[in-house]
Amino acid sequence: MNPNQFAVLAHGLTKRYGEQTVVDAIELAVHSGECFGLLGPNGAGKTTTLRMLLGMTPYDGGELTVLGHPIPREAQVMRQRLGVVPQADSLDPDFTVTENLRVYASYFGLGGEMVNKRINELLLFASLEHKADATIGSLSGGMKRRLALARSLINSPDLVILDEPTTGLDPQARQLIWQRLRELLNEGRTLILTTHYMDEAQRLCDRIAIMDHGRILDTGSPNELIQRHIEPHVVEVHGAALDEWYAKAGKQLVIRAERIGETLFCYMQDDRELVNSLCDYAGLQYLSRPANIEDVFLKLTGRELRE
Amino acid sequence: MNPQASQQRLWRWYPVWKRNALVWRKLAIPALLGNIGEPLLYLVALGFGLGALVGNVHGTDYLTFIASGFICASVMNTASFEAIYSSYTRMAVQDTWTAMLYTPLEVEDILIGEVMWAATKGLLSAVAILLVALGLGAVHSWDALWILPVSLYTGVVFASMALVMTAIARSYDFFMYYFTLAMTPMFLFGGVFFPLDGMPASVQMAAQLLPLTHTVDIIRPLTTGAPVENLPLHLAVLTLYGVASYLLALRLVRKRLHR
Numbered sequence: 001m002n003p004n005q006f007a008v009l010a011h012g013l014t015k016r017y018g019e020q021t022v023v024d025a026i027e028l029a030v031h032s033g034e035c036f037g038l039l040g041p042n043g044a045g046k047t048t049t050l051r052m053l054l055g056m057t058p059y060d061g062g063e064l065t066v067l068g069h070p071i072p073r074e075a076q077v078m079r080q081r082l083g084v085v086p087q088a089d090s091l092d093p094d095f096t097v098t099e100n101l102r103v104y105a106s107y108f109g110l111g112g113e114m115v116n117k118r119i120n121e122l123l124l125f126a127s128l129e130h131k132a133d134a135t136i137g138s139l140s141g142g143m144k145r146r147l148a149l150a151r152s153l154i155n156s157p158d159l160v161i162l163d164e165p166t167t168g169l170d171p172q173a174r175q176l177i178w179q180r181l182r183e184l185l186n187e188g189r190t191l192i193l194t195t196h197y198m199d200e201a202q203r204l205c206d207r208i209a210i211m212d213h214g215r216i217l218d219t220g221s222p223n224e225l226i227q228r229h230i231e232p233h234v235v236e237v238h239g240a241a242l243d244e245w246y247a248k249a250g251k252q253l254v255i256r257a258e259r260i261g262e263t264l265f266c267y268m269q270d271d272r273e274l275v276n277s278l279c280d281y282a283g284l285q286y287l288s289r290p291a292n293i294e295d296v297f298l299k300l301t302g303r304e305l306r307e
Numbered sequence: 308m309n310p311q312a313s314q315q316r317l318w319r320w321y322p323v324w325k326r327n328a329l330v331w332r333k334l335a336i337p338a339l340l341g342n343i344g345e346p347l348l349y350l351v352a353l354g355f356g357l358g359a360l361v362g363n364v365h366g367t368d369y370l371t372f373i374a375s376g377f378i379c380a381s382v383m384n385t386a387s388f389e390a391i392y393s394s395y396t397r398m399a400v401q402d403t404w405t406a407m408l409y410t411p412l413e414v415e416d417i418l419i420g421e422v423m424w425a426a427t428k429g430l431l432s433a434v435a436i437l438l439v440a441l442g443l444g445a446v447h448s449w450d451a452l453w454i455l456p457v458s459l460y461t462g463v464v465f466a467s468m469a470l471v472m473t474a475i476a477r478s479y480d481f482f483m484y485y486f487t488l489a490m491t492p493m494f495l496f497g498g499v500f501f502p503l504d505g506m507p508a509s510v511q512m513a514a515q516l517l518p519l520t521h522t523v524d525i526i527r528p529l530t531t532g533a534p535v536e537n538l539p540l541h542l543a544v545l546t547l548y549g550v551a552s553y554l555l556a557l558r559l560v561r562k563r564l565h566r
Binding site for chain 2: 058079082088
């Protein structure tokens with residue numbers, strides 16, 4: 001096994017806070033050059049896992065290697081090749097956009113003409129060239145996110161870690177971030193991201209790990225996960241005649257059904273017959289769609305609210 | 308570690324210092340005016356006003372006496388305020404330190420940078436008061452140039468002490484304890500306004516435990532050209548406070564940020 005093949009290798013990685021085990025002996029193998037998604041409800045242990053990768057949270061058990069460096073022993077050297085887009089942008093409010101990038105470069109020991117050139121490239125990359133001298137307070141949420149992304153790239157990192165990169169952004173801003181992340185993948189960089197948006201994970205990630213209660217429940221490409229856990233078709237049905245339809249027709253056609261509130265989720269290999277039977281009932285609305293990662297996620301982590 | 312790497316290691320705090328200096332530069336003119344204007348008012352008011360009543364203190368005119376005391380108090384105040392309010396804001400409010408920890412910087416680089424910056428601001432305030440004192444005729448010896456390194460060193464000590472408070476603070480209100488219980492006693496009993504030998508013996512003894520007293524004992528004779536007595540003792544007390552505080556602050560901040 002060539003260690004350079006992996007950006008991150010974790011074996012039995014464990015973190016406890018007092019009695020509580022927040023990360024429970026997880027195995028992680030992130031390939032170089034892939035986009036790896038870490039999904040899980042609030043409190044699943046995603047952020048703690050990311051902090052351990054950065055060397056910012058000491059762990060209680062297991063082994064961890066990032067970019068070939070044992071963590072936390074060589075975390076300082078490893079971070080020279082790492083970029084981080086934190087959940088809270090943590091931009092420097094005392095500086096303008098350009099100054100933020102220049103000052104951040106200085107933390108890596110970078111300066112001079114090279115950095116000025118890099119800053120211009122990054123302003124273009126983040127579509128912020130018209131905001132070069134703007135203060136942080138005058139930026140929109142999307143612009144701040146893009147600046148945080150640009151800042152994470154100042155040292156041309158091999159690995160970029162993004163904690164909920166598009167949370168709170170409007171659809172246009174999200175699309176732009178996604179485009180940029182794909183460009184980074186095309187340049188051969190490795191991305192690790194956490195997200196609550198299943199469509200984002202499905203669109204961007206080569207592989208996904210679903211986490212809950214400190215454990216990784218399953219890892220695989222979006223299609224693999226869907227095939228492994230869910231029937232290929234989902235029909236969501238609701239309306240006044242739901243019970244009547246289900247008793248008379250639905251029950252025989254559905255492999256697996258789940259009622260959530262007013263809506264019945266029907267999972268099956270082939271949805272044609274079911275859709276036909278639904279057409280006979282005027283009082284029903286339905287949505288027939290292919291199964292997605294959200295279905296997998298809810299099946300694996302349950303539906304109760306996490307707070 | 309090879310020599311080049313250890314050289315890099317040694318100066319890794321510098322970008323942290325420079326970041327703070329760059330922010331300060333944006334507001335440098337009003338800051339400098341305050342640094343010069345305020346001591347000018349105090350020295351004229353107290354130096355001449357109280358001086359007319361007091362006359363001489365141990366053969367020194369009161370203006371000279373209080374000018375050297377003000378330098379010490381100002382270094383303490385300036386370095387402490389920076390390492391308390393500004394550092395706390397960077398650590399707990401703006402996440403500036405967290406963002407730094409995503410780079411090759413380590414907690415000790417950040418703390419050394421913060422201490423050096425707070426000490427630099429202390430030095431700037433000392434220079435401003437020294438210039439004002441010079442203009443008012445309250446500096447009588449070239450020895451006064453030694454005030455600059457002593458001020459920087461004092462700034463390092465007080466900044467380190469303040470960072471311990473910053474490390475354990477949960478809100479800005481917490482700092483009132485430090486001001487009331489540590490800085491105000493030093494301001495009043497460190498020998499800034501009057502010589503301590505008129506105090507009860509117990510108060511004199513207690514004052515010897517305060518770091519500011521030792522800074523005053525070094526800096527005061529430097530303005531008149533009198534010899535500095537017990538210099539190794541004064542430096543030892545300051546060093547003890549500085550080193551112990553820095554190591555404690557480092558431990559506490561690590562615990563806070565590397566949880």
